[in-house]
Amino acid sequence: MKLKQIIESLQVEMMTESADLEAEITGVYIGDLLSLVMAKAKQGDLWITIQTHLNVIAVVDLLDLGAVLVAEGVDIEEETLAKANSLNIPILRSRLSAYDLAKKLSQLGL
Amino acid sequence: MAELIKIFEYEVIANDFNIAGTASSAIKRNLKQLGISPVIVRRVSIISYEAEINIIIHSNGGNIYLEIYDDKLTLRAYDNGPGIKNLELAMTEGFSTASNAARELGFGAGMGLPNMKKNSDAFKISSTEEGTKIDIDINIE
Numbered sequence A: 001m002k003l004k005q006i007i008e009s010l011q012v013e014m015m016t017e018s019a020d021l022e023a024e025i026t027g028v029y030i031g032d033l034l035s036l037v038m039a040k041a042k043q044g045d046l047w048i049t050i051q052t053h054l055n056v057i058a059v060v061d062l063l064d065l066g067a068v069l070v071a072e073g074v075d076i077e078e079e080t081l082a083k084a085n086s087l088n089i090p091i092l093r094s095r096l097s098a099y100d101l102a103k104k105l106s107q108l109g110l
Numbered sequence B: 001m002a003e004l005i006k007i008f009e010y011e012v013i014a015n016d017f018n019i020a021g022t023a024s025s026a027i028k029r030n031l032k033q034l035g036i037s038p039v040i041v042r043r044v045s046i047i048s049y050e051a052e053i054n055i056i057i058h059s060n061g062g063n064i065y066l067e068i069y070d071d072k073l074t075l076r077a078y079d080n081g082p083g084i085k086n087l088e089l090a091m092t093e094g095f096s097t098a099s100n101a102a103r104e105l106g107f108g109a110g111m112g113l114p115n116m117k118k119n120s121d122a123f124k125i126s127s128t129e130e131g132t133k134i135d136i137d138i139n140i141e
C-alpha cells in the first residue's frame, strides 16, 4: 500500500517534508523498546511508536523501515525531524493510540 | 585461509546518545558499497547497532572494527571498561542495568546481546574491568 493512501485514510499529520508519498508500505510493527524493534521490524514496515528521540531515525535507517507513525500525539523533537528530512524518512503523527491505529490499518488491509 | 580484504575502524564515544547509530550507519553504507547482500547487511546492521549502543550506554567508550574477508565479515566491539561482571547474566534475554535515562529513550529491553548472538555465525565475548571484547563472524558464502 502506498504511503499516501495511509496518510489520507488515517488522517494523520505529515511531520516531514521530503518524503516519497509513493513509497510502498508492506507491513506494520508496533513497539517502543528499540532492541525489540531492531530484532523484529521488517524492511518497508510502518513503525508505530511513542519514541521520538533521534535514535528512532537510526533504527529506521538501519532497517530500511518505510515510515514512522508517532501515536498519542506525542511531541517530536526538532533534531529528529531535521535528521528525518535529511534522510528522506517520513514521520507521521496521530492523536490516536497505537491500538486504534492498528485497527484502522488492519481494516485497510495491512 | 580467509583472505583479509579491508578493515574499517569506528570510534564510539560514551554517553553520546545524539550520535548513536553513526558508526552502524557508516558500516551499513560501506557494506552496501562493497556489494554485500541485503540479508547480510541487515544482520550486520543489527549486530553493529546493538554493539554501538552498548558501548555508548554501558561503557567508557571504545571502538568498532569491521574486517572484510573473502568468505566472512568479522566485527569487533572493544571498549575501555568498566566490564561486565556476570557474562551469563548479561547474555540472558531481559537482563538489563540500563539507567532510567536510557530506558526513557527506549533502551534497556535486555535484548541487545542476545540479538547480536542470534545474528552471528560465531560469537565470542570476554570481559574484565579493563574492558569488554566482542568478536563476531558473519559468513558471506
Ligand SMILES: Nc1ncnc2c1ncn2[C@@H]1O[C@H](COP(=O)(O)OP(=O)(O)OP(=O)(O)O)[C@@H](O)[C@H]1O
Binding pocket: A034, A035, A036, B050, B054, B055, B058, B059, B079, B081, B082, B083, B084, B090, B091, B095, B096, B097, B098, B106, B107, B108, B109, B110, B111, B112, B113, B114, B132
Ligand atoms: N559494553 C558493555 N560494558 C559494560 N556492560 C555491558 C556492556 N554491554 C552490555 N553490558 C551489560 O549487559 C547488560 C545486557 O546488555 P544488553 O545489550 O543485552 O541489554 P541492554 O543494553 O541493557 O538493553 P537493550 O540492548 O535491549 O537496549 C546491560 O544492561 C549491561 O549491564
Ligand SMILES: [Mg+2]
Binding pocket: A035, B050, B053, B054, B108, B111, B112, B113
Ligand atoms: Mg544493549
